[in-house]
Amino acid sequence: MIRRTLEANILTKIMASIAATKTGAGANALAKRCVLLFRHTDLRVHDNLCLKRALELNVPLLPVFCFDPRYFGAKPTRYGNRRMSAKRSRFTIESVEDLRNNLRKQGLPLYVSLETPEKALEAVCNPTSDDSKTIVITSKEPCSEEVRVDSRVRRVLETKLNGSLETIWQRTMYHPDDLPAKGTIERLPLKFTPWRQVVENAKTPVRVPWSMSPNVAALTWPEEWLNRSSKGFAFLPTLGDLGHDDSGLDEGEDGGVMSDLEEGRFKGGESVALKRLKDWIWKDDCLAKYKETRNGMLGSSYSSKFSPWLAVGCLSPRTIYAECKRYERERVKNKSTYWLVFELLWRDFFQFQAVKQGNHIFLVEGPLGRTDRNYSREWPGSKSALERWKNGTTGWPLVDANMRELNATGFMSNRGRQNVASFLTLEQRVDWRHGADYFEMHLLDHDVASNYGNWCAAAGLFGGRVNRFNILKQSNDYDKSGEYVKRWIPELRDVPTQKVHAPWKMSKDEMKRSNCQIGQDYPEPLPSICEWNNKQSMSKKGQKDYGGSKKNNRYNSNKNGRGKKKFRPPSSFKGGNIGHL
Numbered sequence: 001m002i003r004r005t006l007e008a009n010i011l012t013k014i015m016a017s018i019a020a021t022k023t024g025a026g027a028n029a030l031a032k033r034c035v036l037l038f039r040h041t042d043l044r045v046h047d048n049l050c051l052k053r054a055l056e057l058n059v060p061l062l063p064v065f066c067f068d069p070r071y072f073g074a075k076p077t078r079y080g081n082r083r084m085s086a087k088r089s090r091f092t093i094e095s096v097e098d099l100r101n102n103l104r105k106q107g108l109p110l111y112v113s114l115e116t117p118e119k120a121l122e123a124v125c126n127p128t129s130d131d132s133k134t135i136v137i138t139s140k141e142p143c144s145e146e147v148r149v150d151s152r153v154r155r156v157l158e159t160k161l162n163g164s165l166e167t168i169w170q171r172t173m174y175h176p177d178d179l180p181a182k183g184t185i186e187r188l189p190l191k192f193t194p195w196r197q198v199v200e201n202a203k204t205p206v207r208v209p210w211s212m213s214p215n216v217a218a219l220t221w222p223e224e225w226l227n228r229s230s231k232g233f234a235f236l237p238t239l240g241d242l243g244h245d246d247s248g249l250d251e252g253e254d255g256g257v258m259s260d261l262e263e264g265r266f267k268g269g270e271s272v273a274l275k276r277l278k279d280w281i282w283k284d285d286c287l288a289k290y291k292e293t294r295n296g297m298l299g300s301s302y303s304s305k306f307s308p309w310l311a312v313g314c315l316s317p318r319t320i321y322a323e324c325k326r327y328e329r330e331r332v333k334n335k336s337t338y339w340l341v342f343e344l345l346w347r348d349f350f351q352f353q354a355v356k357q358g359n360h361i362f363l364v365e366g367p368l369g370r371t372d373r374n375y376s377r378e379w380p381g382s383k384s385a386l387e388r389w390k391n392g393t394t395g396w397p398l399v400d401a402n403m404r405e406l407n408a409t410g411f412m413s414n415r416g417r418q419n420v421a422s423f424l425t426l427e428q429r430v431d432w433r434h435g436a437d438y439f440e441m442h443l444l445d446h447d448v449a450s451n452y453g454n455w456c457a458a459a460g461l462f463g464g465r466v467n468r469f470n471i472l473k474q475s476n477d478y479d480k481s482g483e484y485v486k487r488w489i490p491e492l493r494d495v496p497t498q499k500v501h502a503p504w505k506m507s508k509d510e511m512k513r514s515n516c517q518i519g520q521d522y523p524e525p526l527p528s529i530c531e532w533n534n535k536q537s538m539s540k541k542g543q544k545d546y547g548g549s550k551k552n553n554r555y556n557s558n559k560n561g562r563g564k565k566k567f568r569p570p571s572s573f574k575g576g577n578i579g580h581l
C-alpha cells in the first residue's frame, strides 16, 4: 500500500498545501473550466466547500467521481484483505447515486468513471478543440496515500492538460486555520485532553455550514463533449463491476442494528444522512440522553450512528455541530448535548494527528515508537488467534458477538471496538495492524485517520494510559442480561444468563440442558490474561508490571473495567514484527 510506505516530511507538505488553499484564488484566475473531483470522503452537496469554490469561479463546471481501483479494486492488502467489503462498496455506490440526484437538482450532471482520477481527467479535460485552462478542485485529505494521488493528478494536469489542481480542507469540525496558537497541528500533543482543553478554552469557532443557493445556475460543460460522453453520466457500477459477489447481501442481516429504521440498514447517501440527523436529534430527541445511552451495543438509537455518513462525506461535521447548538437553544442544553460535540472533537483530534504523525500511524511502533527511545514491543500473537478473532470464534462471547456483528453489518459500537481491539492487541498480542486492516475492509464508517489512530491508541502507541479491558467485567457492565451476545451468537441462546459471558464455566449438566457443548457447539476460549497468571510463560515481574493479580485473577480495573495503572510492558514485550504470524 502506498499509504503504508514512509514518506518524508509529510507534515510539512500537507501544512504547506493547507496554507496554499488560502491563496489559491489568484493563481487560478485564468481558468476557463472547472472539474469538481469528488472523493469517496466528500459525497454531498450541503456544506461542500469544493462545490462552493467551484461555483464562485463562475466558469463551466463538471462534477466527476472515480471508483478508483486503488480503493475499490480486488487487489488484497499486505494483510490479505480487500480494501472494501461488498457492503462498504454498496454504501459508496448508493452515496454516489444520491449525490448525482442532488447535483442534478442544481442542473449539474455527475460523470462517473471506473478509472483512476489521473486517467479519467485525460478524457474529461479534452472537451473540444479549444485549449482553455482547466482547474480541478478536490478535497484535501490528511494521509499520504491520498496526497500521493493528488500529486499524480497535479502532474498529469500540469504536464499534459494545461490544468492545475486546487485542494481544499473540509474534513474537520474545526478548520486548522482557526485553531489557537497552542493547539495547532504542529503543536498537537499525543494526548487528547490537553489539546481539547486548549481549543475549548480558546473558544475556537466552528465555521457556519455553507448551503447552496437554489437560484445558482452553474455554467455547463461544453455541449459537444457532454453528448459524446453521455455514457458516463448515466453509468453507476454494480457490485459485480467492482469484483464483488453480491449474493446474500440483502437478506435482512442488519437486524438489531438499524432494523427499526425505514431502510432497515445503513443506506448510503446525503439524503438518508440528513434524515438520520433530523430524526435522531429532533424527532426522537436522542441527543438529550446521548451521554447515558452512548455505551450501548444493541439497536439503532443508543448512539448517533452518524459515522458511516461522516466517513463518506454525506454528512458535514459542521452541520452536526450547528444542529447541536440549535437544539441547545431551542430544546435543552445538558451534558449529552455537550458530549456529542466532545466526540466530534475526538474525530478532529485523529484527523490532525494523521497529518502530524504522517505514516507513523501505519507503522508497527505507531506514534510512540517515533519519539520514545526506550520503545519496545513484541507481537507474538498467533495466526489462528487472528483468524478466530476475525470469524467471531474466540470463545469469548462479547468479542465474538461484536466481530459477528461487524461481519454481518459493517458496523460495531464504540464499546465493542474498544473491547475487540484490546483483546486482539493486549490479550492475544497480535500485531495491531492486522486488526486495523480488517476493520478497514469491513467498517462502513472506515475513516483512515480515525481507524488507524484508534488502533494505535488501543495498542498503547499513543503514550499515556492504555485501556486494557477486562472482557468479563465489560460484558457484565454493558450486557448484563446477555441479550446482546445472544442476538449474535445463537449457540448461546439457551445458556443461563449468569454463565452466558463465560459459558466454559457451565457444568456438564448445564451444557446438556442448554444444547451448548463447549468445544463442540461453541469454542473453548482462547487463553487470555486471566490464564497468563498461572499457565503461561510470563515472568513474575511481567505479571506484576501488567497489573495482573493472582488473587482475583483479573486485571486491576476501575468502575469502567479499565486498567488503572499506567501501562508498563513486561520484559517479554520487546520489539518485533508480524513475522510471528
Ligand SMILES: Cc1cc2nc3c(=O)[nH]c(=O)nc-3n(C[C@H](O)[C@H](O)[C@H](O)COP(=O)(O)OP(=O)(O)OC[C@H]3O[C@@H](n4cnc5c(N)ncnc54)[C@H](O)[C@@H]3O)c2cc1C
Residues within 6 Å of the ligand: 294, 303, 304, 305, 306, 307, 308, 310, 311, 340, 343, 344, 346, 347, 348, 350, 412, 413, 414, 415, 417, 418, 421, 439, 443, 445, 446, 447, 448, 450, 451, 452, 454, 455, 458
Ligand atoms: C479500534 C477502533 C477503530 C475505530 N475506527 C473508526 C473508524 O474507522 N471510523 C470512525 O468514524 N470511527 C472509528 N472509531 C471510533 C468510534 O468507535 C466510532 O466513531 C463510533 O463508534 C461511531 O458510532 P456513532 O457514529 O454512533 O458514534 P457516536 O457515539 O454517536 O459519536 C458521534 C461521532 O463522533 C465521532 N467519534 C466518536 N468517537 C470517536 C473516536 N474514538 N474516534 C474518532 N471519532 C469518534 C464519530 O465521527 C461519531 O460518528 C474507532 C474506534 C476504535 C476503538
